[in-house]
Amino acid sequence: MKEINIKEMKFNPFTLIGNEWMLVTAGNERTGCNTMTASWGHLGCLWGSNDPTAVIYLRPSRYTKQFVDATDRFTLCVMDKSFKKSMTYLGTVSGRDENKVEKAGLTPVFEDDTTYFAEAKLVFVCKKLYASELKEDGFLYDSIIEKNYPLRDYHTMYVGKIEKVLVRDDEYLG
Numbered sequence: 657m658k659e660i661n662i663k664e665m666k667f668n669p670f671t672l673i674g675n676e677w678m679l680v681t682a683g684n685e686r687t688g689c690n691t692m693t694a695s696w697g698h699l700g701c702l703w704g705s706n707d708p709t710a711v712i713y714l715r716p717s718r719y720t721k722q723f724v725d726a727t728d729r730f731t732l733c734v735m736d737k738s739f740k741k742s743m744t745y746l747g748t749v750s751g752r753d754e755n756k757v758e759k760a761g762l763t764p765v766f767e768d769d770t771t772y773f774a775e776a777k778l779v780f781v782c783k784k785l786y787a788s789e790l791k792e793d794g795f796l797y798d799s800i801i802e803k804n805y806p807l808r809d810y811h812t813m814y815v816g817k818i819e820k821v822l823v824r825d826d827e828y829l830g
């Protein structure tokens with residue numbers, strides 16, 4: 657993997673997150689790691705000097721959330737098409753019940769006190785800046801709650817500063 661400048665990237669964040677999905681991973685060599693599939697999130701600029709940031713949303717039940725909460729960083733990995741079935745698996749089964757990383761044939765790379773996967777084609781290494789559960793009284797339309805939170809298990813929103821972008825080839829370079 658090689659590190660690139662985020663400003664030189666070319667990609668569509670809507671199809672990247674919404675269609676290709678990403679793996680949210682946290683933990684380190686000492687704590688172990690866990691990963692899950694995510695298709696909700698944002699990439700953009702916030703705070704600092706329009707710092708590059710990623711926002712992810714994790715429900716309280718996710719085992720991955722424990723790793724994100726316990727450490728300072730998380731990573732977002734984009735995988736190529738051949739991993740689509742594995743990503744469905746990683747987004748359906750919990751790491752509490754199975755060794756998902758091993759079963760999906762992923763190779764953890766422990767770096768910067770976090771974890772990404774050697775098989776990824778694109779990795780964002782993010783430092784947590786903000787974490788807060790979405791509040792019921794913040795929703796302006798009850799229909800959003802009824803549709804997405806029948807159990808009132810509101811996501812925690814995490815804003816991470818993108819510290820590093822790693823790519824396997826030139827696909828994301830303009």
Ligand SMILES: Cc1cc2nc3c(=O)[nH]c(=O)nc-3n(C[C@H](O)[C@H](O)[C@H](O)COP(=O)(O)O)c2cc1C
Pocket residue numbers: 677690691692693694695696697713714715717718719720721743744746747748749750751752
């Ligand atoms: C395509 C897809 C997208 C998902 N997006 C999210 C998401 O953005 N946030 C979330 O909390 N769960 C999301 N999930 C569900 C988790 O990936 C799933 O519950 C997973 O099994 C959690 O694993 P864990 O308990 O090992 O963390 C998604 C699942 C799939 C299949």
